[in-house]
Amino acid sequence: MSEDKNVNLASENTEETVFADLNISSEIMRAVDDMGFKTPSHIQAKGIPAVLSGRDVIGHSQTGTGKTAAFGIPAIEKIDPELKGKTQVLIMCPTRELAQQVAAQMRNFSKYKQGTGIVCVYGGQSIELQINALKRSPEVVIGTPGRIMDHLRRRTLKLANLQMIILDEADEMLNMGFRDDIETVLKEVPSERQTLLFSATMSPEIMAITKNYQKDPVIIKVVRKELVLPNIKQFLYDIPRGTKMEVLCRLIDYYNPKRSMIFCNTKKMVEELSEKLRNRGYFAETLHGDMKQFARNAVMESFKKGRIDMLIATDVAARGLDIDHVEYVINYDLPQDMEFYVHRIGRTGRAGRSGTSLTLITGNKEFAQVRDLERFTKQKLELAPIPTLAEVEGARAARIALDIEQTIENGLLEKHKGIVASLMEKEINPEDIAAGVLKMLFASDVEYIAGGEDSIKKEEVRIWRSRQKHKSGDKGGVFVNPRGPRVRLMFNVGKKDRVAAGNFVGAIAGETGLPGKNIRSIEIFESYSFVEVPKDMADIIISKLTGLKMKGKRLKVEKVKMDIKK
DSSP states (O other): OOOOTTSEEEOSOOOOOOGGGGOOOHHHHHHHHHTTOOSOOHHHHHHHHHHHTTOOEEEEOOTTSSHHHHHHHHHHHTOOGGGTTSOOEEEEOSSHHHHHHHHHHHHHHTTTSTTOOEEEEOTTSOHHHHHHHHHTOOSEEEEOHHHHHHHHHHTOSOOTTOOEEEETTHHHHHHTTOHHHHHHHHHHSOSSSEEEEEESOOOHHHHHHHHHHOSSOEEEEOOOOOOSOTTEEEEEEEOOTTOHHHHHHHHHHHHOOSSEEEEOSSHHHHHHHHHHHHHTTOOEEEEOTTSOHHHHHHHHHHHHTTSOSEEEEOHHHHTTOOOOOBOEEEESSOOSSHHHHHHHHTTBSGGGOOEEEEEEEOHHHHHHHHHHHHHHHTOOOEEOOOOOHHHHHHHHHHHHHHHHHHHHHHOOOHHHHHHHHHHHTTTOOHHHHHHHHHHHHTTTSOOOOTTSOOHHHHHHHHHHHHHHHHOOSOOSSSOOOTTSOEEEEEESOOGGGTOOHHHHHHHHHHHHOOOGGGOEEEEEOSSOEEEEEEHHHHHHHHHHHTTOEETTEEOOEEEOSSOBOO
16 A cells, blocks of 8 residues: 555644544543543554544554554444444454453453453364354454454354454464465455554555555554653563562562552552561552542551652552652563553653662563553663562661661761660670560561572573573564474374464464464364474463364373474
8 A cells, every 4th residue: 555645644743632622422531531531642643533534543552552442442432323233343463462452452441341252262162152242232342363264154243233443463363374264254244344554563464454444544653752751760570470579579679669669460469469578567558449538648658758668559550640759660470461561660860860660570472561551651671680589688788787887877866875774784795685675676577698698699690591592583472492493393293174374373483472483383184283493482372372272172182292493
């Protein structure tokens, strides 16, 4: 598709708007307010009016730019009540995780809109449950291409009344081998419909789809400026599974922030973490959406005045807060949306001061999300070592010593000297007296034995070695060595089951996050097939795919005896 006079290219330089300016209904405005959104992002400010006007739209934007609201809000607004009980909106996503995330957002946007049914369909979930949900004729269906195709073949998904189709992260769907499925769906849906496409890149394949299946589209390109201030230091802690609470306590004791905010993704996690920290002697309060306004105000006042050291919050509850002098922001949970990360760490480093953010992650999936986050913010998170037991104990001892020095300098110690004198009369060594007092003072603190076994550090070393072994320039959810050993997997489906190469690529990529370009040499025979994958991913693929259904047949996956070295 060429950019000619018929294509409206929305520019970045636009007047700042608020959601109330976008001609959306009071029900949607109420839902948006509940979610804490005040000012639309660029793609929302341009995309919502374009979709409401009935135009096709190309959104050239990365994940995390707010595109779900850009298509989700107007999609719900345009649902025709006269077609109630008919599927009017279809949203295609590359992975089940993204489909679930989009579905959750759509439910949030539509919660005050009566009669808006939303169903999410994807591989790995019982198809019978999905069929029953589709029988209720939801107005909005969200799903992965493979599962959408499956329902179309079964005639359990009917699109005769479709008004709008949305391709979310189209480039990822193409990378995963879904082009045939996408084009099949686009050919089958009514020709008089609105087509929205969102993609981080504009490859020739993407451009071919826009040319063939869109009419006079509005192009909205998001050109990101620097999102994170340079005076905020961003550290990443890649920690062993099951140690997040222990590592958090180490970091708090090591850095000793005077005022910090800790972010979790859910109000349940906020409450659980707060209770655990209090049980360990930390003074922490909570902030989440279920709190009454007077309680929120009281917590915020205490935090601003320094009566609370730590505030544990959800993203929605913390939106719009105006708090200065926050030294540290800790991402206990990796945020679900990249823009949330920017909002979170923007709580520190204000008014020209320096600030620090600490992000805790576990496992390959979250490590991959951090790489996407770095591309989004155009900044690197510095991988930092977890403080050792000796380092934590040393930092705490240094602070205690400094506090004692300042107390002595402030004077007014006569009463306390009398207690010391009475103990010395009993021939107790002054050093022992001081040590005994310190032990009493810090009895409730976590004990760090400097010379003890540090299992967390030992496991961290193993993780770091694994990261080095598997790091590569691949875009995608897992990290593999492109020149590493490979193996062939055998699947119990073949030509007689009507499978194609794209089915294997889509299933493996969708379930494990392995980039499609790492899935090679697909050979399909009459009753079985071979697929070549990185050796380090073989067990994960077998575990994730065994038992799932492909073309109606339950999969059995196993390694071929002889490894392939390439």
